[in-house]
Amino acid sequence: MAQYLLSVHTVEGESSASRTNEQMQEFMRRIGELEAQMRSNDVLVYSGRLAEPDTATVVRVEGGETLTTDGPFAEAKEHLGGFYIINSADLDEALSWASKTSDCVGMPIEVRPFVAAHGA
Amino acid sequence: MRVDEAVVGRIFREEFGRSVAALCRAFGDIDVAEDAVQEAFAVALTRWQRDGLPQNPGGWITTTARNRGIDRLRRELRGRELLGEMALLSAAGDDRGVPEEDGPVDDDRLRLIFTCCHPALSQEAQVALTLRLLGGLSTREVASSFLVAEPTMAKRLVRAKRKIKAARIPYRAPADHELPTRLPPVLAVIYLVYNAGLARTAEPSLCDEAIRLARLLVTLMPDEPEVAGLLALLLLAESRRASRIRPDGSLALLAEQDRGGWDRALIDEGRAVVRQCLRRGQLGRYQLQAAISAEHANAATIAETNWPEIVALYDRLLAIAPTPVVALNRAIAIGEVEGPAAALALVDHLGLEGYYPFHATRGDLLQRLGREREAAAAFARAAALAPTDAEREFLERGGRAPSPGSPQRCLKLATGPVKRSRPGRQ
Numbered sequence: 001m002a003q004y005l006l007s008v009h010t011v012e013g014e015s016s017a018s019r020t021n022e023q024m025q026e027f028m029r030r031i032g033e034l035e036a037q038m039r040s041n042d043v044l045v046y047s048g049r050l051a052e053p054d055t056a057t058v059v060r061v062e063g064g065e066t067l068t069t070d071g072p073f074a075e076a077k078e079h080l081g082g083f084y085i086i087n088s089a090d091l092d093e094a095l096s097w098a099s100k101t102s103d104c105v106g107m108p109i110e111v112r113p114f115v116a117a118h119g120a
Numbered sequence: 121m122r123v124d125e126a127v128v129g130r131i132f133r134e135e136f137g138r139s140v141a142a143l144c145r146a147f148g149d150i151d152v153a154e155d156a157v158q159e160a161f162a163v164a165l166t167r168w169q170r171d172g173l174p175q176n177p178g179g180w181i182t183t184t185a186r187n188r189g190i191d192r193l194r195r196e197l198r199g200r201e202l203l204g205e206m207a208l209l210s211a212a213g214d215d216r217g218v219p220e221e222d223g224p225v226d227d228d229r230l231r232l233i234f235t236c237c238h239p240a241l242s243q244e245a246q247v248a249l250t251l252r253l254l255g256g257l258s259t260r261e262v263a264s265s266f267l268v269a270e271p272t273m274a275k276r277l278v279r280a281k282r283k284i285k286a287a288r289i290p291y292r293a294p295a296d297h298e299l300p301t302r303l304p305p306v307l308a309v310i311y312l313v314y315n316a317g318l319a320r321t322a323e324p325s326l327c328d329e330a331i332r333l334a335r336l337l338v339t340l341m342p343d344e345p346e347v348a349g350l351l352a353l354l355l356l357a358e359s360r361r362a363s364r365i366r367p368d369g370s371l372a373l374l375a376e377q378d379r380g381g382w383d384r385a386l387i388d389e390g391r392a393v394v395r396q397c398l399r400r401g402q403l404g405r406y407q408l409q410a411a412i413s414a415e416h417a418n419a420a421t422i423a424e425t426n427w428p429e430i431v432a433l434y435d436r437l438l439a440i441a442p443t444p445v446v447a448l449n450r451a452i453a454i455g456e457v458e459g460p461a462a463a464l465a466l467v468d469h470l471g472l473e474g475y476y477p478f479h480a481t482r483g484d485l486l487q488r489l490g491r492e493r494e495a496a497a498a499f500a501r502a503a504a505l506a507p508t509d510a511e512r513e514f515l516e517r518g519g520r521a522p523s524p525g526s527p528q529r530c531l532k533l534a535t536g537p538v539k540r541s542r543p544g545r546q
Contacts, residue, residue, distance in 0.1 A: 002288050090290040091240055113287040 004094040010081035045085040053079035135178040136256030141228035156189035245280035349407030355390035356413035359383040370510035375422040427456040460488040476505035
């Protein structure tokens with residue numbers, strides 16, 4: 001078994017606010033179904049949806065001093081919006097979960113393996 | 121028989137992929153397998169010169185390589201840290217309860233092909249891995265075949281192998297229901313290797329290598345009609361390879377080629393495969409391109425070409441692969457049936473501004489319609505975009521259009537739609 005991060009990247013300015021209430025409910029229903037399926041297959045390790053990137057804070061220590069800056073680390077248009085950590089036997093299995101997830105959220109999913117734990 | 125480097129080289133070419141494939145499954149690690157087989161051939165070169173060829177050179181290589189690999193792993197197992205990284209390729213099969221039978225070696229080569237051409241790898245990486253691991257080409261040979269610096273190619277191979285390991289791309293042939301997404305990249309890689317061989321002469325010949333891979337795939341997947349179609353397409357293209365270059369290095373049009381110089385044996389073999397495909401009736405893009413190529417091979421002279429049949433085949437190809445390049449080829453064939461005006465009307469809609477055969481075709485059609493000035497302008501644009509000096513000079517001399525379905529052009533034109541479309545990389 002290996003673990004993979006499936007991440008969804010949101011583009012600044014393209015928020016889910018444009019969805020109608022009904023669309024939002026349908027979206028939540030499908031996501032709920034997918035996550036239930038992940039749980040019943042013992043695939044889901046953890047998942048989360050992140051607040052808007054402008055709520056982020058970056059902390060760095062320089063010369064023993066802690067500096068805090070407002071805003072996300074990367075000055076990019078795309079930011080991590082949410083993620084799943086899943087267990088899969090191999091990449092093919094992870095890709096098939098990613099394809100279900102992408103179909104659900106209507107966005108591309110990045111699949112990235114975790115470094116294998118030694119002795120695993 | 122005297123055992124010299126040439127003999128070992130020939131065996132190397134034939135057996136390298138088979139041994140690497142078997143050892144990839146045994147060790148679950150591509151690098152270990154590759155290095156072990158390479159070492160085994162180095163041993164063979166001195167041992168065989170002294171003792172003569174073993175009865176089964178391929179088996180000797182695989183056994184020797186297996187022992188070398190085990191030695192290496194024993195050494196490395198002392199470092200426990202490496203152990204963690206060892207649960208690799210074959211482990212995926214185990215987890216799924218797929219029987220890990222000590223099955224026919226051919227199954228291993230099928231696994232290796234599908235691992236090398238996994239859709240999670242870039243096409244560049246797929247091509248490089250396939251030529252290196254299945255074809256046994258050295259990194260330097262792969263690099264020079266694609267006009268890439270050797271360190272760049274080395275990096276590309278290392279990165280691809282690292283991804284296979286880190287992301288756990290499984291060492292497994294896909295199930296039937298996965299083939300519609302998994303087979304096309306494999307076919308595209310073999311086709312691309314052939315076309316690279318047409319574009320540049322390199323040693324070893326990439327055209328030969330592509331045909332060898334296509335033959336292997338036909339043996340491994342005898343029930344896949346598109347695999348047969350690809351082999352037929354390559355055989356028919358190969359039958360004309362020698363006739364397609366003029367003494368000045370530019371491409372000879374189909375109409376000008378000495379049909380007596382076409383390789384009849386390859387044509388017969390290609391045609392037989394095409395007939396089988398037509399009987400089976402599950403025509404895909406490679407089979408249709410092969411059928412078109414076979415129609416040209418059937419005509420003793422250009423005048424005897426069955427253009428209406430070729431147009432009908434292009435109609436079907438366009439339905440499967442609706443790309444402007446296929447549409448251009450179809451228009452050229454229509455020009456032979458309905459005349460240049462009908463063809464020009466179709467061509468002018470295609471908007472293939474950056475594609476030199478588009479302008480050369482327009483030039484030819486305009487010339488046939490007596491619109492000399494526009495024709496000259498079209499040829500000038502074609503010349504400006506031509507890929508080689510010989511082609512450019514030919515077009516500047518007021519050249520002719522790529523002839524419809526000439527082997528190279530037909531292939532080249534068809535390369536477009538086969539390419540993987542990657543957003544942002546077109």
